[in-house]
Amino acid sequence: MIAIRQKLLSWYDEAARDLPWRQTRDPYAIWVSEVMLQQTRVETVIPYYERFLASFPTPRDLAEADEDTVLSHWSGLGYYRRARLLHAGVREVVAKYDGEVPEDAEARRALPGVGRYTAGAIGSIAFGKEEPIVDGNVTRVLARLFRIGTQVGSSVTSKRVWEEAARLVPGARPGAFNQALMELGATVCTPKQPSCESCPLADYCEACAHGEVDELPVPRAKKAPSQVKLAAVVATQGRGSEQRVWLLRSEQSLFAGLWGLPMISRNAFDSSDARSALRDAGISASLTRESIGQLDHVLTHRRMQIDVFRATGAKAETSETRRLFLIDELGSIGVSTLTKKLLAAALSQRSGASGSRP
Numbered sequence: 001m002i003a004i005r006q007k008l009l010s011w012y013d014e015a016a017r018d019l020p021w022r023q024t025r026d027p028y029a030i031w032v033s034e035v036m037l038q039q040t041r042v043e044t045v046i047p048y049y050e051r052f053l054a055s056f057p058t059p060r061d062l063a064e065a066d067e068d069t070v071l072s073h074w075s076g077l078g079y080y081r082r083a084r085l086l087h088a089g090v091r092e093v094v095a096k097y098d099g100e101v102p103e104d105a106e107a108r109r110a111l112p113g114v115g116r117y118t119a120g121a122i123g124s125i126a127f128g129k130e131e132p133i134v135d136g137n138v139t140r141v142l143a144r145l146f147r148i149g150t151q152v153g154s155s156v157t158s159k160r161v162w163e164e165a166a167r168l169v170p171g172a173r174p175g176a177f178n179q180a181l182m183e184l185g186a187t188v189c190t191p192k193q194p195s196c197e198s199c200p201l202a203d204y205c206e207a208c209a210h211g212e213v214d215e216l217p218v219p220r221a222k223k224a225p226s227q228v229k230l231a232a233v234v235a236t237q238g239r240g241s242e243q244r245v246w247l248l249r250s251e252q253s254l255f256a257g258l259w260g261l262p263m264i265s266r267n268a269f270d271s272s273d274a275r276s277a278l279r280d281a282g283i284s285a286s287l288t289r290e291s292i293g294q295l296d297h298v299l300t301h302r303r304m305q306i307d308v309f310r311a312t313g314a315k316a317e318t319s320e321t322r323r324l325f326l327i328d329e330l331g332s333i334g335v336s337t338l339t340k341k342l343l344a345a346a347l348s349q350r351s352g353a354s355g356s357r358p
């Protein structure tokens, strides 16, 4: 174990990529970066991370911001639940710990949205604690290094990988060590065609010794993405620079907390679907008869085919979850990439046009 640690740390000191969150040991900044990096590529995260910390440099700044402002800084990163949980977690840090992220592991893990991985990342990187972390990259490296032949995602694999990570982390610079494991997985021990010839752990790697690198880790069974057909309505009021659109604050977990268009599953496959979406939203408007186009949107486990309808002269009562927004102000509120795509598609069409494809 000691030899593996030393080899990996020496390699990391030479090969580590210069990433903005590696310039700090501020637990709040590490927390933000780790939440953003879940399910999202490093290159995508960098500008979001920099913008987010420029707007909310301390836990107190984030805690005091309203949810729309926070979500607008997340717009485009996806998985918006992460942002809401981060916001809730940071608010708790301000309320309970005077704005200081707790050093105590139990207290950290009790914060909203902070699981074992995030708590370990903050603990080891910011506070120098010997706490393990396991993500997809670490799982792959350890499954190969220790020739773990059980399926990724199973409880037996998860238990074993966390145990191996916990055995490896004690010693000098636990934060750097954890980052080194992740870095090795991201840049050398990659899912396809890993660079074993230049790997610092090649001498200790059991998968490599047994010629099983391509077989490990054993992937989880893939679920085919579900297909959903939807109707969305872009219901506006006014024209030109005064044009406004009705948006609803979504209750669905997928886009929870974000503002989106009235949308409904397609049943009848004519404009009655769109009428139902407007009725459910409490909006009265003059609707185009046919869809003005169709748009495909793919999420990790869902393939959405959305028919876009246009409605003008739209009226409704404003409420907590239903508001009229100036088109020009949409950049400053939390809307999903899907909503932006639908609006761009619909508003580039002339109102009342039919049969075209945005």
Ligand code: SF4
Pocket (backbone or CB within 6 Å): 141, 144, 145, 188, 189, 190, 194, 195, 196, 197, 199, 200, 201, 202, 205, 206, 207, 208, 213
């Ligand atoms: S030797 Fe190859 S398979 Fe083993 S840890 Fe290194 S890159 Fe991964």
